[in-house]
Amino acid sequence: MADNKLTVSIIKADVGGFVGHSSVHPALLEKAGERLAKAKADGLVIDYRVGYVGDDTSLIMTHKNGVDAEPIHRFAWETFEEMTEVAREYAQYGAGQDLLVEAFSGNVRGMGPGVAEMDIEERPSEPIICFLADKTEPGAWNYPLFKMFGDPFNTAGLVIDPGMTTGFSFEIHDLINKRKLLLTLPEDYYSLLMFIGAPGRYVIKHVFRNSDNMITAVTSTQKLSLIAGRYVGKDDPVMIVRCQSGLPAVGEVLEPFSMPYMVAGWMRGSHHGPIMPTSFEDCHPSRFDGPPRVVAYGFQLAHGKLIGPRDMFEDIAFDGARRQCLEVADYIRRHGPFEPHRLGHDEMEYTTMPHLMEKFESKFEPSDD
Ligand code: F6R
Ligand code: MG
Ligand code: MG
Numbered sequence: 091m092a093d094n095k096l097t098v099s100i101i102k103a104d105v106g107g108f109v110g111h112s113s114v115h116p117a118l119l120e121k122a123g124e125r126l127a128k129a130k131a132d133g134l135v136i137d138y139r140v141g142y143v144g145d146d147t148s149l150i151m152t153h154k155n156g157v158d159a160e161p162i163h164r165f166a167w168e169t170f171e172e173m174t175e176v177a178r179e180y181a182q183y184g185a186g187q188d189l190l191v192e193a194f195s196g197n198v199r200g201m202g203p204g205v206a207e208m209d210i211e212e213r214p215s216e217p218i219i220c221f222l223a224d225k226t227e228p229g230a231w232n233y234p235l236f237k238m239f240g241d242p243f244n245t246a247g248l249v250i251d252p253g254m255t256t257g258f259s260f261e262i263h264d265l266i267n268k269r270k271l272l273l274t275l276p277e278d279y280y281s282l283l284m285f286i287g288a289p290g291r292y293v294i295k296h297v298f299r300n301s302d303n304m305i306t307a308v309t310s311t312q313k314l315s316l317i318a319g320r321y322v323g324k325d326d327p328v329m330i331v332r333c334q335s336g337l338p339a340v341g342e343v344l345e346p347f348s349m350p351y352m353v354a355g356w357m358r359g360s361h362h363g364p365i366m367p368t369s370f371e372d373c374h375p376s377r378f379d380g381p382p383r384v385v386a387y388g389f390q391l392a393h394g395k396l397i398g399p400r401d402m403f404e405d406i407a408f409d410g411a412r413r414q415c416l417e418v419a420d421y422i423r424r425h426g427p428f429e430p431h432r433l434g435h436d437e438m439e440y441t442t443m444p445h446l447m448e449k450f451e452s453k454f455e456p457s458d459d
Pocket of ligand 1: 110111184226358359379
């Protein structure tokens with residue numbers, strides 16, 4: 091790879107919760123740190139940070155191996171295996187829960203962990219934000235990505251910055267039929283919303299700048315229930331966004347989270363609830379196993395080194411969103427097991443519900459309506 095070519099990877103998993111599904115025990119984070127320090131000493135990665143939100147650990151890495159690289163994926167898998175051993179020793183809840191297969195084979199995709207990675211040419215100054223979320227699903231990034239890269243009411247640069255006025259393209263993945271579609275803004279504005287407004291099925295995987303095809307954002311799109319063929323909770327996604335100099339500014343990238351929009355997830359991965367942007371300190375969901383959380387790790391890249399993180403949602407300017415989130419949480423919680431708090435029937439198909447309903451199958455009688 092040329093000097094400024096670089097891969098930024100986040101590989102994440104939940105390999106055991108402390109207490110229940112609320113957070114990660116420090117001993118697990120320590121194990122991840124030890125492994126990453128060795129990988130850095132061995133030259134496998136240039137730099138790293140251990141990120142966390144709720145019961146999920148993110149290995150944030152920079153390296154020269156490219157996306158989907160076997161050595162990086164194998165390293166991440168083995169790190170989660172070693173963390174699982176610690177989780178078992180401490181009898182952590184759901185130890186090894188996201189390691190869905192017995193043995194690693196080439197790439198963690200389809201094996202449980204979530205992955206977001208991109209190959210970039212590091213700019214002279216390269217601000218990036220790594221977003222990590224808990225108690226929700228990959229489609230949770232649709233709303234903020236649209237706001238950042240598509241909505242001039244959010245991103246002033248789409249109107250003001252000549253580097254951005256030609257817009258951005260969005261690669262959407264259909265998670266059910268396993269196919270993808272590239273839509274370009276501003277031309278496909280309405281059509282894009284038709285798809286991404288259904289975040290349980292259509293998720294934005296990549297965003298590119300139209301003027302030069304530069305990759306500007308990537309998300310993890312793994313859906314555990316579709317991999318495992320049974321209910322295994324939600325998928326607690328991650329995302330990497332590049333900022334500034336002809337891209338949305340850091341403040342434009344964070345702005346969508348000033349609205350605690352509704353996501354699917356929360357208790358038992360089966361409820362709608364507002365997502366709350368929090369500081370690193372407040373990222374441990376406990377009320378009704380939620381509400382869903384998002385944290386933002388801000389970095390400046392310096393020749394592959396991760397300078398940071400800055401805790402971007404620590405800013406008191408997000409207090410309003412947090413307050414509103416809690417009000418909405420109170421309101422929607424009062425619906426108990428009723429939709430739209432509980433997920434719609436289609437989505438509950440991927441849970442234990444069909445099994446529970448089976449026992450009434452033989453008791454149904456024809457009705458007149
Ligand atoms: C949601 C989540 C939790 C669990 C809940 C029940 O993604 O992880 O809300 O679904 O705590 O957990 P089990 O079934 O393990 O008792
Ligand atoms: Mg868990
Ligand atoms: Mg989680």
